[in-house]
Amino acid sequence: MKKLIALLMVFSLLLSFTACNKYNDISENEQPTNPSAEAKTELTMAYTVDPEGLDPHRTAAASTFSVTNNIYDTLVGVTPEWEIIPRLAKSWKISEDGMSITFALREDVYFHNDRQMKASDVEYSFNRLKDAESPKARDYANIINVEVLDDFNIKFSTETLDVELLKNFAYPWTAIVPEEAVDNLKTNPVGTGAFILKEWVPQQHIILERNDNYYGDKAKLETVKLVLIPDATSMMAGLQVGDLDIIPLTGDQVTMIESNDDYKVLSKPMNAVQIMSINTDNEILANEKVRQAIALAINKDEVIEASMFGYGDKIGSHLPPTSPDYYDTNDTMEYNLERARDLLKEAGYENGFEIKMSLPKNYQLHVDAGQVIADQLSKIGINVKIELIEWGTWVSEVYGAKKFETTVVGHTGRLDSYDFLSRYYSDSQDYISLKTGEVDDLLNQALQELDVAKRTELYQEIQIILANKLPAVYLQTPHTLLGLNKNVEGMEIFPIDIYDYKTVYFTE
Amino acid sequence: MIGYIINRIKSSIVVLFVVSVITFVVLMIIPGNPAQLILGTEATPEMVEDLHTAMGLNRPFYEQYFDWLFDFVKLDMGISYLYGESVTDLIFNALPVTLSVSVFSMVIATLMAFVFGIISAIKKDSLIDYFSRSIMQLGTAIPSFWIGMVFVVYLGLRMKLFPISGFVSPEDNFLEFIRSITLPSVVLAIGEIGLLLRIVRSSMLESLKQDYMDMARVKGLSTSKIYIKYALRGALIAPLTIIGMQFAKLVGGTVVVETVFALPGIGRLVLTAVEHRDIVLLQGLVMFITTFVIVITLAVDVIIMFINPRIKSFQRGEQ
Numbered sequence: 001m002k003k004l005i006a007l008l009m010v011f012s013l014l015l016s017f018t019a020c021n022k023y024n025d026i027s028e029n030e031q032p033t034n035p036s037a038e039a040k041t042e043l044t045m046a047y048t049v050d051p052e053g054l055d056p057h058r059t060a061a062a063s064t065f066s067v068t069n070n071i072y073d074t075l076v077g078v079t080p081e082w083e084i085i086p087r088l089a090k091s092w093k094i095s096e097d098g099m100s101i102t103f104a105l106r107e108d109v110y111f112h113n114d115r116q117m118k119a120s121d122v123e124y125s126f127n128r129l130k131d132a133e134s135p136k137a138r139d140y141a142n143i144i145n146v147e148v149l150d151d152f153n154i155k156f157s158t159e160t161l162d163v164e165l166l167k168n169f170a171y172p173w174t175a176i177v178p179e180e181a182v183d184n185l186k187t188n189p190v191g192t193g194a195f196i197l198k199e200w201v202p203q204q205h206i207i208l209e210r211n212d213n214y215y216g217d218k219a220k221l222e223t224v225k226l227v228l229i230p231d232a233t234s235m236m237a238g239l240q241v242g243d244l245d246i247i248p249l250t251g252d253q254v255t256m257i258e259s260n261d262d263y264k265v266l267s268k269p270m271n272a273v274q275i276m277s278i279n280t281d282n283e284i285l286a287n288e289k290v291r292q293a294i295a296l297a298i299n300k301d302e303v304i305e306a307s308m309f310g311y312g313d314k315i316g317s318h319l320p321p322t323s324p325d326y327y328d329t330n331d332t333m334e335y336n337l338e339r340a341r342d343l344l345k346e347a348g349y350e351n352g353f354e355i356k357m358s359l360p361k362n363y364q365l366h367v368d369a370g371q372v373i374a375d376q377l378s379k380i381g382i383n384v385k386i387e388l389i390e391w392g393t394w395v396s397e398v399y400g401a402k403k404f405e406t407t408v409v410g411h412t413g414r415l416d417s418y419d420f421l422s423r424y425y426s427d428s429q430d431y432i433s434l435k436t437g438e439v440d441d442l443l444n445q446a447l448q449e450l451d452v453a454k455r456t457e458l459y460q461e462i463q464i465i466l467a468n469k470l471p472a473v474y475l476q477t478p479h480t481l482l483g484l485n486k487n488v489e490g491m492e493i494f495p496i497d498i499y500d501y502k503t504v505y506f507t508e
Numbered sequence: 509m510i511g512y513i514i515n516r517i518k519s520s521i522v523v524l525f526v527v528s529v530i531t532f533v534v535l536m537i538i539p540g541n542p543a544q545l546i547l548g549t550e551a552t553p554e555m556v557e558d559l560h561t562a563m564g565l566n567r568p569f570y571e572q573y574f575d576w577l578f579d580f581v582k583l584d585m586g587i588s589y590l591y592g593e594s595v596t597d598l599i600f601n602a603l604p605v606t607l608s609v610s611v612f613s614m615v616i617a618t619l620m621a622f623v624f625g626i627i628s629a630i631k632k633d634s635l636i637d638y639f640s641r642s643i644m645q646l647g648t649a650i651p652s653f654w655i656g657m658v659f660v661v662y663l664g665l666r667m668k669l670f671p672i673s674g675f676v677s678p679e680d681n682f683l684e685f686i687r688s689i690t691l692p693s694v695v696l697a698i699g700e701i702g703l704l705l706r707i708v709r710s711s712m713l714e715s716l717k718q719d720y721m722d723m724a725r726v727k728g729l730s731t732s733k734i735y736i737k738y739a740l741r742g743a744l745i746a747p748l749t750i751i752g753m754q755f756a757k758l759v760g761g762t763v764v765v766e767t768v769f770a771l772p773g774i775g776r777l778v779l780t781a782v783e784h785r786d787i788v789l790l791q792g793l794v795m796f797i798t799t800f801v802i803v804i805t806l807a808v809d810v811i812i813m814f815i816n817p818r819i820k821s822f823q824r825g826e827q
Binding site: 362392 | 538540545546548551552553554558559561563590591592593601602660661665668674675767768769772773776777780782783784785
């Protein structure tokens with residue numbers, strides 16, 4: 001027994017010693033900083049989901065692209081204001097018929113293995129992107145020829161006219177990779193980017209180190225440490241004790257941060273839409289009046305409040321307000337319970353009906369929205385039976401096999417309106433589509449229309465049709481929310497799922 | 509005893525085989541196509557089919573299974589298609605984290621359970637007995653994620669006594685290692701302590717009632733000798749079995765605590781593998797955890813045989 005007590009005492013001593021040690025650390029850190037001291041160059045940011053490997057051509061995961069965008073470069077880039085800017089390509093020329101595009105590449109670009117990047121690397125990368133194993137292959141099927149003109153000029157030709165072609169070269173999955181390194185890209189990425197991967201410990205952290213051989217403006221930060229913290233409370237605590245400089249926030253956490261001068265909040269509408277998808281193969285939901293009644297009975301402000309604590313913008317179609325082609329259709333089906341009840345009566349469902357709503361339980365945003373909608377629909381006699389399903393099952397059953405009645409989910413991260421809207425082709429085989437064929441011609445015309453203003457008009461027409469026909473109820477564009485230490489500057493939110501640490505720096 | 513162990517190993521191999529077949533079959537039956545999951549919500553059916561084929565997932569079930577089995581026998585558990593790393597490496601990277609937390613929490617739970625369990629049995633119906641029975645109730649009733657949150661907020665954030673998240677390897681900094689695993693271990697220990705305390709207390713009470721205890725008292729042995737040498741030794745069997753089971757359970761079941769404290773252990777790896785339908789990784793993890801449980805159970809049985817010769821002779825007779 002004495003030994004036992006001695007052991008316990010040693011243990012408690014050890015704990016108190018380590019605790020004292022931490023206090024010493026804190027008091028050292030809290031000493032007044034020397035005003036002439038140089039600003040910090042090591043950034044620590046939290047993330048919630050590990051990347052699906054670091055090979056940009058072999059995944060569709062946003063978690064991968066937010067990291068790989070800093071390791072690899074693409075031919076062109078996009079600004080937070082949606083402007084397409086040069087990156088590896090210093091300039092480009094689109095042929096008069098719009099069927100080909102020629103890029104002039106920078107000559108001062110080197111891969112992380114010190115080999116110079118040439119047009120043949122671009123050719124190799126695009127051929128790899130078009131492989132069967134590439135999740136994005138189909139998006140580039142229209143490119144039928146990649147021709148190396150010389151070491152620094154390369155020409156892409158398409159089979160049919162695609163007026164939005166240039167934007168397709170800005171997505172992070174079009175990263176340029178060196179052929180000699182592709183076998184291990186998933187764990188040992190080799191790119192031309194502003195940062196080099198120093199270490200990736202799955203489930204723990206990713207460390208990026210500045211690439212001093214970068215062709216453009218070098219990053220101000222020396223290292224970026226991304227720490228995996230799946231729990232939101234722990235993440236918030238990490239920011240407050242100073243372990244983390246940037247964290248993703250949920251809507252309810254914003255007020256905690258906003259009231260404290262030590263932190264700031266970065267809030268910007270995502271380039272995404274949250275929708276309530278409706279399966280029009282269902283006998284009841286095939287009725288347009290029923291869908292309209294559902295839309296009229298949903299109070300989107302309440303949905304936004306419940307799911308994003310107000311950090312979202314109401315939408316009326318499948319384009320986010322951030323899109324240059326967005327047309328405000330919010331007033332087409334404004335919240336009106338009386339009209340909803342009338343329409344339901346006209347449709348022959350005066351006494352209401354029962355429908356199932358399959359919600360992806362891994363996404364609290366969609367679960368919260370779905371629960372509010374279920375409550376709202378009960379007011380017009382529609383009894384919604386909620387079914388929470390795990391994401392893997394959701395993707396296969398709801399999205400893949402179309403076995404659902406209604407669901408709530410988000411669609412994100414595309415730069416051109418056609419990519420957002422093309423799922424509404426009547427023969428698109430998508431889990432939602434407008435099977436009456438009303439938008440088919442308009443979509444075809446939009447893809448062929450070289451005049452930007454006319455193209456925008458076509459997209460507007462499509463949005464008006466969607467707002468009336470309602471193959472889905474369009475809910476909101478949620479905001480991206482980041483909590484930052486007050487001394488972090490230069491962090492921006494982009495219309496595609498990327499972060500760019502090159503521009504981030506500390507002020508003190 | 510060697511014969512007994514060999515027999516147990518033989519039956520373990522059968523168990524492992526059955527588990528591997530069941531896991532493979534279950535993964536084939538449950539909804540969730542890994543190719544669809546990788547491609548996400550922008551994929552067309554053709555794209556899913558193409559990737560499914562490229563990943564070799566449309567081959568006949570038995571072909572995929574036997575390929576995997578032959579590699580497993582060669583100790584090659586394949587490459588995780590989520591991380592692109594060897595499954596063996598991923599498991600062995602996560603193992604030290606989970607083992608550290610599990611061992612530390614079992615040490616805390618065992619110490620507490622034995623100290624309070626023995627005292628409360630000896631001093632039955634006293635104040636300390638009521639106190640330890642309250643610990644029992646609390647430990648069983650309070651969910652570990654809640655205790656975890658409370659610890660994060662008070663001990664980590666307010667008092668700054670312990671780091672809030674992450675794991676520090678003992679080779680990097682031993683003190684930081686201890687600090688990084690203390691909170692999660694205490695949280696886990698609280699979850700385990702209730703059951704263990706109850707078993708220690710009741711075994712000890714049972715042991716104290718035995719005739720040989722009276723005999724020891726009559727012989728005039730010292731109180732401490734009576735309690736420790738006779739009562740406790742007789743009362744060890746049930747708690748040891750439970751400790752073994754609890755420890756084995758912890759290695760595969762620390763998901764919640766590993767999530768709250770952002771620890772890169774086995775539990776989180778299992779969760780990630782399930783969420784991403786990473787069949788290769790999941791299969792490796794299931795086999796690893798099964799093997800671990802079998803080994804621990806065997807080790808506990810052997811220890812118990814050493815402690816209690818009656819069980820040893822019984823098992824010999826069984827053979």
